Amino acid sequence: MRSEATPRSALGEFADNLRAAPRRIRETAFRGGTPNTDRTRSTFVFGNVFLHLHSVRVHRWSLRWLTTAGLGIATTAAFLITLVTGVLLMFYYKPYPDVAYESIKDIHFVVPTGRYMRNIHRWAANVMVVTVILHMARVFYTAAYRSPREFNWLVGLALLVTTLGLSFTGYLLPWDQLAYWAITIGANIAQSPREVTDALGITEMFDPGGMQRLLLLGSDTVGPEALIRFYLLHVMILPLVLTGLFSMHIWRIRKDGGLARPVDADERLGPLPRTYPVFTEAPEKTYSLAAVVRGRTAVVNRGPENTIPSMPHLFYAELAVAMLTVAVCLALALVSDAPLRELANPLLPENPAKAPWYFLGLQELVSFSAFMGGIGIPAIVILGLALIPYLDREDSQTGDWFGGPGGWRLVWRSIVVGLGSVLALEAFAIRFGWLREWFPDIPQLVITLVNPATVLTLFYGVYSVWLVRRHASARAGALGLFTCFLCGFLVLTVIGTYFRGPNWVFYWSPADWPRH
Amino acid sequence: MTTSEGPRSRLDPEPISRRDLLGLSSLWMTAGSMLFALVGALRLPRAAVLDSPSKRVRVSLPETLPEGTAFVPPGGGLAVFRDAGGVFAISTVCTHLGCIVKHTAGGFECPCHGSRFASDGTVLQGPAPQPLRWLKVSPSGEQWVVDQAAVVPAGTKVTA
Numbered sequence: 001m002r003s004e005a006t007p008r009s010a011l012g013e014f015a016d017n018l019r020a021a022p023r024r025i026r027e028t029a030f031r032g033g034t035p036n037t038d039r040t041r042s043t044f045v046f047g048n049v050f051l052h053l054h055s056v057r058v059h060r061w062s063l064r065w066l067t068t069a070g071l072g073i074a075t076t077a078a079f080l081i082t083l084v085t086g087v088l089l090m091f092y093y094k095p096y097p098d099v100a101y102e103s104i105k106d107i108h109f110v111v112p113t114g115r116y117m118r119n120i121h122r123w124a125a126n127v128m129v130v131t132v133i134l135h136m137a138r139v140f141y142t143a144a145y146r147s148p149r150e151f152n153w154l155v156g157l158a159l160l161v162t163t164l165g166l167s168f169t170g171y172l173l174p175w176d177q178l179a180y181w182a183i184t185i186g187a188n189i190a191q192s193p194r195e196v197t198d199a200l201g202i203t204e205m206f207d208p209g210g211m212q213r214l215l216l217l218g219s220d221t222v223g224p225e226a227l228i229r230f231y232l233l234h235v236m237i238l239p240l241v242l243t244g245l246f247s248m249h250i251w252r253i254r255k256d257g258g259l260a261r262p263v264d265a266d267e268r269l270g271p272l273p274r275t276y277p278v279f280t281e282a283p284e285k286t287y288s289l290a291a292v293v294r295g296r297t298a299v300v301n302r303g304p305e306n307t308i309p310s311m312p313h314l315f316y317a318e319l320a321v322a323m324l325t326v327a328v329c330l331a332l333a334l335v336s337d338a339p340l341r342e343l344a345n346p347l348l349p350e351n352p353a354k355a356p357w358y359f360l361g362l363q364e365l366v367s368f369s370a371f372m373g374g375i376g377i378p379a380i381v382i383l384g385l386a387l388i389p390y391l392d393r394e395d396s397q398t399g400d401w402f403g404g405p406g407g408w409r410l411v412w413r414s415i416v417v418g419l420g421s422v423l424a425l426e427a428f429a430i431r432f433g434w435l436r437e438w439f440p441d442i443p444q445l446v447i448t449l450v451n452p453a454t455v456l457t458l459f460y461g462v463y464s465v466w467l468v469r470r471h472a473s474a475r476a477g478a479l480g481l482f483t484c485f486l487c488g489f490l491v492l493t494v495i496g497t498y499f500r501g502p503n504w505v506f507y508w509s510p511a512d513w514p515r516h
Numbered sequence: 517m518t519t520s521e522g523p524r525s526r527l528d529p530e531p532i533s534r535r536d537l538l539g540l541s542s543l544w545m546t547a548g549s550m551l552f553a554l555v556g557a558l559r560l561p562r563a564a565v566l567d568s569p570s571k572r573v574r575v576s577l578p579e580t581l582p583e584g585t586a587f588v589p590p591g592g593g594l595a596v597f598r599d600a601g602g603v604f605a606i607s608t609v610c611t612h613l614g615c616i617v618k619h620t621a622g623g624f625e626c627p628c629h630g631s632r633f634a635s636d637g638t639v640l641q642g643p644a645p646q647p648l649r650w651l652k653v654s655p656s657g658e659q660w661v662v663d664q665a666a667v668v669p670a671g672t673k674v675t676a
Contacts, residue, residue, distance in 0.1 A: 181615060185628065188613040195645050211562075219567040229561075347592035349615045351627035367629035369643055370612055437641050444645040451643075504630030504642075 041309040051315070053250040057307040058314045060269050061261040066401070067142075068259065070321035071135035075163075077322035078128035079242070081329055082166075085121035086235065089114075093173065095231035097224055100175040101343050108340065119333035125167055127329055129358045132163050140388070140482050141411075143398045143475065144260035150389035152252040155245055157386055162242045164358070169234035171356055175227065180344030181353045183222050183230065187213045189366065189374035196371055199445040222346070262399040266306050351502045360496025361489050367504055368434070368451040377453055381485060384461075388482070392474040404475040410467070414480040418487030421459050425452050426495060430506045460484040571664035574656065577603065584635065586619040594651055594662060595619050602673035605653050605662045606637050611646040624648060636670055 027033075032043030042056045061067060092111055094103045107114035136156060139145055145153035168186065172179045193209035203210075218225030253259065262268065341350065355363050365373030397403025402411050429452045435442050460481060468477035501507040502514060532540075575589045575596055586595035588608075593616065596605045608617045608624065615628035623640065624633040631642030638647045652666035655676045 181628065184615065185613045192613075198645070214563065215561055218561065218563045221567050221569065223567060225563065225567070347616060349627050351618075353615065353628045363629070366613065367643055370645070373643075433641060436639060440638065440640070447643075448645075503625045503627055503632075 035311050038309055041311040044311045045309075051311070053247065053254065054310050054314060055254045055258060056310055058310045059258050059261060059265070059307050060272065061265040061306075061399070062259040063308075063313060063317055067261070067399075069134075069138060070317070070324075071131050071138055073318045073321040074325045075128055075131040075135055076246070077325035078124045078131060078329065079246070080322075081124035081326060082121055082128065083239070085117045085124065086239075088117050089121060090235060095173065095228050097175050097227055098343065100173060100227060101340075104174040104176075104340055108337075115337070116333060119336070119338050120329050122170075122338035123332040123336070124325075124329045125170060126356075126358075127325065127332075128163055129167055131325075132160055136160060137482075137486060140478075141402055142260060142400065143392070143403055145389040145392075146260065146395065146398050147389075147393065149252075149256045149260060152249060152256060153389045154386055155249045155252065157382060159242065159245050159249060161382065162238055162245060166234060166238045166242065167356070167358065169230045169238065172227070172230045173234060174340055175344050176341040177344055177350050177353075178339070178341050178355075180222065180346065181349045182355060183217075183226055185353075185355075185366075187217050187222065187226070189370060190216050192370040192374050195369070195444065195448055199443065199448065260399045262397065265399065269306060272306060272308075352500060352504055354496070354500070357493060357497050360500075361492035364492040364496040364500070365453045368429075368453045369448050371448055372451060373453050377457055380457060384481065385485075388478050392478045394473065394475050402479070404479055405471040405473045406476065410471075410476060410479050411483050414463075414467075414483035415487060417463055417480070418460070418484035419491060421463075421484075422456055422488045422491045425456050425459075426491070428452075456488060460488065573662045573664065575605075575660045575662055576658070577660060584621075588619075589662075592616065594664060596653070596660070596662065599673070602675040603653050603655075603660055604673045605651040605660075607649040607651055607664065609649075610644060611639075611648065612642070612644040617648070638670070 030044070030047075032040045032047055035041040035044035045051045045054060045056045089107060092103055092107050092114065094100055104118070107118055109115070111117075139153065139156065168182070172183050172186075191209040191213035193212070194203055194207065195209075197203040197206060197209065214220070216226065216229065217223075218229050354360060362373065362378070365377055367373070369376075394404075397407075402408045404410070406413075434451060435447050463484065464477040464481035467480040468474055470476070495506075498510075499506055499508065501510065501512070507513055573589055573591060573594070575587070577587055577596060577598060581587055581598050583599040584597070586597060588595055593609055594605050594607050596603065606624075608619070609615075610617050610626045610628065610631055612626065612629055612631050615626050617624040617626045617631070617633065622632075623635045624637070626632070626642065626644070629643055631644035632640045633644070633648050634640055636647075637650065639645075647670060649667045650670050650672055652663045652668045652672075653674045654661050654663075655674065660674075
């Protein structure tokens with residue numbers, strides 16, 4: 001406040017303003033002030049574009065270790081690590097055949113910290129694949145996909161597919177043997193609808209497979225055009241898609257009323273300690289935000305009594321999970337180098353030519369039928385997963401691990417059925433072969449429709465429909481189907497990783513592989 | 517615009533006001549033109565000119581190529597054989613997912629997904645949907661020209 005009594009020169013005022021500038025910048029950036037009362041903590045969250053994706057207050061149930069195991073945040077942290085390390089790698093990577101390989105070697109041997117950065121990038125990507133699958137399993141087994149969270153389950157599925165797409169396009173970039181043959185195989189899987197159109201004799205008129213391959217490769221051969229396309233997908237298109245979907249995913253958690261929790265969560269948690277053990281210094285006054293958020297939210301009908309401010313309780317928990325993820329990635333990157341095979345050789349694939357572990361289950365499926373293993377069954381699986389929240393519209397035991405009819409016992413039984421059937425079918429196919437060996441002249445369409453992969457999928461489907469009937473509950477069917485799906489994924493991945501040798505022949509151990 | 521007389525069934529559509537009609541149709545037209553523009557833009561990634569390197573390979577067969585032994589010209593992708601019936605070439609690109617199969621005593625084996633083929637290219641085992649392709653061979657002086665784009669019926673052998 002300026003007073004008439006002490007007129008000041010314009011220059012003096014300027015100097016004062018200049019002195020005050022740092023403080024004013026801080027105050028204008030963080031309008032709410034220090035977040036040390038419940039009110040300023042609220043403004044701290046909803047006044048910040050990044051933090052406001054979270055709700056201002058969080059239910060105590062959400063902060064229990066067993067509610068989420070921090071898997072979503074671990075996935076996010078892994079993604080952020082790949083983002084940072086990925087941008088750093090782009091300083092030196094050159095997306096052109098052969099040159100790309102040299103630039104990866106430069107990154108490994110010459111660039112300061114390049115080798116470590118590439119290792120971290122690769123390990124964070126692997127961690128992300130693991131945590132995203134575990135996160136999906138957590139959401140499924142706590143039935144957290146139910147109303148009103150159905151749509152967020154779909155967004156999550158899209159995030160899973162995008163994550164796998166990023167992994168796939170990532171390991172194509174070094175242009176080594178793995179990359180070259182993965183591009184070749186991937187492009188031919190994209191072309192594999194021809195397996196069906198050829199069998200029907202309509203490829204001349206209707207060729208979606210050929211079109212997909214052409215769009216992916218940008219050419220009729222695997223070369224520079226293909227590499228630059230996969231590079232573009234990896235560093236631009238897919239990360240943008242992932243960021244967009246991720247923002248929706250987090251925002252919807254808030255809009256859907258926080259994390260799912262049992263109806264009796266409040267009773268189970270007991271009363272809120274009068275003074276929450278940490279961070280509390282201000283009066284325990286609570287601010288309900290019911291007025292600004294419509295619908296079934298954390299506070300409507302329940303009152304805010306069992307919620308605590310997101311800042312700091314939620315954010316510190318998230319930060320801890322993120323730091324743990326960083327630590328794990330850094331440690332793994334120290335002990336294990338990202339692989340780099342020989343320079344791409346179009347004349348000769350490696351033997352065996354194996355994808356990274358997370359695609360070996362798919363490679364096993366593809367070894368039965370290209371179209372069914374590469375496109376048909378993945379599409380069926382994704383469709384089945386997408387429909388789960390719309391078919392299971394029950395509401396008992398939402399938020400409880402393995403809740404539902406029979407619960408744990410049903411999951412155990414499904415594990416036995418899921419593991420047993422995939423193992424039996426694989427053992428049969430490995431021991432006795434399949435239709436082609438018994439009837440060499442059998443039409444390809446029959447094999448496309450009837451092969452171990454489709455038989456297994458059908459069996460899982462029939463089993464879960466049977467569960468729906470037996471328990472008169474869609475949740476029972478979903479529990480069975482999802483458990484079987486995880487078992488199938490696990491067994492196929494393990495067989496592909498450890499028990500397939502040269503020419504994709506079954507071996508008990510790599511020690512038995514023929515030398516050549 | 518006329519309004520129908522009598523009680524309305526609940527299945528009849530809600531009457532729509534002129535203002536809503538104009539607003540909705542302009543929205544749909546915007547969406548339509550956006551879609552049209554997008555489809556046009558998506559023509560860009562579909563390459564019009566392809567790399568298409570020459571698929572014709574000139575092969576000089578060694579004088580002493582034992583029957584049943586494959587001759588793989590530099591550049592790869594095919595195996596050339598000679599027996600009493602003449603010269604023939606079989607593509608070594610797996611018909612499953614495009615890996616290069618390896619010629620062995622019993623036929624061909626694919627390292628990627630385990631397809632096995634007989635020495636005439638018919639599928640013995642594994643996921644390959646079709647037999648290995650036989651390629652067109654034509655004599656050219658002392659040499660042979662194999663056209664990898666031209667597929668001939670299995671069993672077609674050529675003599676000089």
